[in-house]
Amino acid sequence: MSLMVADDEAIRHWASERHLSEAHLVRWLALAQADRTALVQIAEALRLRTGRLVTAFELLEEIALRERVSIAAILARAEVRRILDGTGSAPGRARELIEMLRAMRFPRLRQMTDRLAAEIAALRLPGGIKVVLPKDLSSDEVKIEICARAGADLQRLIDALAQARAGLARIADLAGGAGGLEDEI
Secondary structure (H helix, E strand, O other): HHHHHHHHHHHHHHHHHHHOOHHHHHHOOOOOOHHHHHHHHHHOOOOOOHHHHHHHHHHHHHHHHHOOOHHHHHHHOOOHHHHOOOOOOOOHHHHHHHHHHHHOHHHHHHHHHHHHHHHHHHHOOOOOOEEOOOHOOOOOOOOEEOOOOHHHHHHHHHHHHHHHHHHHHHHHHHHHHHHHHOOOO
């Protein structure tokens, strides 16, 4: 049996067991041989759930189109191989892979997320205050959570927030788009 037939059977078997939609199966089988093989290998190695496979597949297609490279070439990169060949649970490595693919697909979003994290860290807020950004900066909301055990603790945390007011306003402006995060292509 040829390698191509074996890979296609493995893809069909994986898709059947996990109830992958026919549309996604057809797209998967339409990929170049090396891309099909690489995708089935990560699906099996990381024991991807259907949703994670679909997310990874779509991100990989977008990255491949944007960078004019194959999916197999993306999955062969050192930073991706580190995750695929690394230790830890398969679900944890799968989550890490998706995060890395998102960072590759949306580099400016990653830069802005890193910038916001640095701005928050620079405030050196005390424990008990947490600045919460929206996931993937999907909205312009910034939340501040305060957790105090006593009145004096609460007052200390509120005073710390007052001192950090200008920095927190800057973070809110950045998260709201005033810092130059244009729409991703």
